[in-house]
Amino acid sequence: MTIKELKQRSIQYRKNVLKYILQAKAGHTGGSLSCVDILNVLYNDTMNVSPQNFSSPDRDRYIQSKGHSVEALYVVLADKGFFPEKDLETLCQYKSHYIGHPTRKVNGIEQNTGALGHGLPIAAGTALAAKLDGRAYRVFTLLGDGELPEGSNWEAALTAAHYQLDNLCAIIDKNTLQITGATADVCNTDPLDKKFESFGWAVKEVDGNDPGELKKLFDSLPFEKGKPSLVIAHTVKGKGVSFMENDVKWHHGVPGKEQYEKAIEELDHALTVI
Amino acid sequence: MAEIITANIGYKPNQDVFSETMQRLAENDKDIIAVTSDSRGSGKLVPFGKKFPKQIVEVGIAEQNLVGVAAGLASCGKKVFAVSPACFLTARALEQIKNDVAYSDNPVKVIGISAGVSYGALGSTHHSLHDFAVLRAINNIIIVAPADNYETEKAVELASQTPHPVYMRFGKKPMPLLNEANDDSFAFGKGRVIREGDDVAIIATGETVYPALLAANKLSEQNISTAVVSMHTIKPLDTALVKKLAEKCRAVITVEEHSVCGGLGEACASYLLQQGIMKPFAIIGIPDEYTVTGSQQDIFNHYDISEKGIAARAVSLLKK
Numbered sequence: 001m002t003i004k005e006l007k008q009r010s011i012q013y014r015k016n017v018l019k020y021i022l023q024a025k026a027g028h029t030g031g032s033l034s035c036v037d038i039l040n041v042l043y044n045d046t047m048n049v050s051p052q053n054f055s056s057p058d059r060d061r062y063i064q065s066k067g068h069s070v071e072a073l074y075v076v077l078a079d080k081g082f083f084p085e086k087d088l089e090t091l092c093q094y095k096s097h098y099i100g101h102p103t104r105k106v107n108g109i110e111q112n113t114g115a116l117g118h119g120l121p122i123a124a125g126t127a128l129a130a131k132l133d134g135r136a137y138r139v140f141t142l143l144g145d146g147e148l149p150e151g152s153n154w155e156a157a158l159t160a161a162h163y164q165l166d167n168l169c170a171i172i173d174k175n176t177l178q179i180t181g182a183t184a185d186v187c188n189t190d191p192l193d194k195k196f197e198s199f200g201w202a203v204k205e206v207d208g209n210d211p212g213e214l215k216k217l218f219d220s221l222p223f224e225k226g227k228p229s230l231v232i233a234h235t236v237k238g239k240g241v242s243f244m245e246n247d248v249k250w251h252h253g254v255p256g257k258e259q260y261e262k263a264i265e266e267l268d269h270a271l272t273v274i
Numbered sequence: 275m276a277e278i279i280t281a282n283i284g285y286k287p288n289q290d291v292f293s294e295t296m297q298r299l300a301e302n303d304k305d306i307i308a309v310t311s312d313s314r315g316s317g318k319l320v321p322f323g324k325k326f327p328k329q330i331v332e333v334g335i336a337e338q339n340l341v342g343v344a345a346g347l348a349s350c351g352k353k354v355f356a357v358s359p360a361c362f363l364t365a366r367a368l369e370q371i372k373n374d375v376a377y378s379d380n381p382v383k384v385i386g387i388s389a390g391v392s393y394g395a396l397g398s399t400h401h402s403l404h405d406f407a408v409l410r411a412i413n414n415i416i417i418v419a420p421a422d423n424y425e426t427e428k429a430v431e432l433a434s435q436t437p438h439p440v441y442m443r444f445g446k447k448p449m450p451l452l453n454e455a456n457d458d459s460f461a462f463g464k465g466r467v468i469r470e471g472d473d474v475a476i477i478a479t480g481e482t483v484y485p486a487l488l489a490a491n492k493l494s495e496q497n498i499s500t501a502v503v504s505m506h507t508i509k510p511l512d513t514a515l516v517k518k519l520a521e522k523c524r525a526v527i528t529v530e531e532h533s534v535c536g537g538l539g540e541a542c543a544s545y546l547l548q549q550g551i552m553k554p555f556a557i558i559g560i561p562d563e564y565t566v567t568g569s570q571q572d573i574f575n576h577y578d579i580s581e582k583g584i585a586a587r588a589v590s591l592l593k594k
């Protein structure tokens with residue numbers, strides 16, 4: 001896929017995220033919009049995973065630690081053909097498997113997440129299994145910047161470095177916001193690069209809303225042989241919709257019909273100027 | 275007497291009443307402290323934080339740390355309310371509750387918000403259907419699930435004066451007042467009889483007391499006389515009341531927004547069996563299976579935690 005095509009996809013994904021959140025009257029809008037470019041590049045370019053090879057032990061794995069941004073994941077998996085997009089019309093309804101966090105009842109999803117601070121330890125174990133079995137697959141996990149105070153992340157960071165898991169790539173969606181407000185005000189975790197480097201990781205930073213930059217960076221994995229890779233992705237919460245950007249109220253704010261239409265108008269316009 | 279009174283403070287989520295009571299208490303007591311983990315919004319503590327910025331401690335998304343920090347503060351005489359969703363607090367931070375709070379007897383008030391299946395369609399990671407069970411097996415912690423706004427206010431006041439650990443859980447749903455709320459008899463370990471009856475006794479807790487009461491009203495149309503109790507304290511259990519009800523009535527039903535394993539129902543069953551009191555008995559709760567998906571109401575309806583479901587179980591139990 002060309003960079004231009006990737007960019008078009010990102011916008012289409014944003015439109016779909018909003019469409020299904022509007023229908024369900026529920027969802028984590030801001031965090032889904034901030035991470036959608038990352039998922040786009042992983043699934044459409046970087047990772048060796050598809051509906052066809054999903055049961056193969058050699059597929060690349062993606063584990064979403066920030067499970068609440070599941071709408072972004074659903075939209076990308078539907079586009080990849082893991083399930084019909086129409087299924088998303090049941091989002092959050094009685095007996096639907098398309099609930100507010102990822103579960104393995106949905107084709108394409110590797111792990112049930114939703115409680116923060118679980119993705120990295122599971123990803124480390126999954127990457128360790130590849131080393132033990134001599135398999136070449138890689139493991140990706142996406143964390144929110146607000147979830148980093150969970151101690152389990154730092155415990156897993158030690159394990160990953162100790163076992164030299166250079167087949168593991170953790171991506172931090174650094175949109176600088178969580179629920180209460182700015183991450184720096186709630187519990188400051190900076191400087192992340194120095195912290196992870198001192199834990200034995202190879203660290204790179206990127207504009208996490210630029211598919212071209214993301215592709216280039218993921219192409220250069222692993223950043224250092226023998227070390228797990230950390231991507232600090234600088235993103236904007238609510239990215240792509242002017243009135244949602246950088247505003248905490250859109251963490252789990254759900255648009256009304258008018259707001260939705262305004263957002264779609266902006267995204268349609270963005271499609272014309274790529 | 276069985277009337278559901280909705281005037282004055284009715285129809286607020288218990289969580290809102292918790293936050294209002296916290297503000298009232300903090301007004302006159304600088305030692306009241308709320309500790310939060312990016313949870314002040316869900317805990318309705320944003321106004322509290324604005325009004326008493328020195329009496330709120332934010333640890334970020336780190337529930338284990340939250341309970342440990344709370345224990346340390348409590349050991350120095352602070353009246354600490356550790357506030358976070360019940361699902362994370364009583365699973366992830368269970369060891370901190372067990373060791374740093376209960377075992378060490380640091381009088382932390384562990385406040386589980388959006389409890390049970392309040393977070394409905396967010397799925398099992400966000401449900402707390404295990405909290406009664408795990409905490410019942412830990413010595414030295416009172417377990418409370420208030421049914422309505424009156425019980426919530428009383429329970430929060432009482433907890434702030436209790437020099438030992440207390441766990442309390444609340445939901446998000448607006449709750450009607452269940453009874454004349456002007457008596458001052460509320461005490462931990464004393465169930466409240468909301469409605470008298472002698473055919474079947476429904477012992478319910480938390481947000482399930484309301485559907486139990488609706489079921490009792492429905493049953494009375496079929497001439498089935500039904501007692502309803504709000505068993506707001508799961509531990510210590512009001513065994514005297516459980517015994518009295520079981521001896522008087524022909525059948526006993528328990529209802530809880532919790533797994534059928536290890537909660538209120540099994541606590542009552544275990545007590546009655548050991549007393550040699552054997553009556554037709556049913557536990558209504560969430561069965562041991564992959565929980566059906568949907569809203570809190572969908573889940574309640576699916577598992578008979580509803581007017582219709584509870585009434586139907588009572589009728590079939592009485593036929594035994």
Ligand SMILES: Cc1ncc(C[n+]2csc(CCOP(=O)(O)OP(=O)(O)O)c2C)c(N)n1
Nearest residue numbers: 031114115116144145146147177178179312
């Ligand atoms: C263990 C745990 N604690 C609390 C929560 C509730 N919660 C869900 S999302 C969220 C904020 C997450 O912020 P961040 O990680 O920055 O995510 P993003 O900004 O990407 O949405 C919180 C506190 C949770 N899901 N899991």
Ligand SMILES: [Mg+2]
Nearest residue numbers: 145146177178
């Ligand atoms: Mg964030």
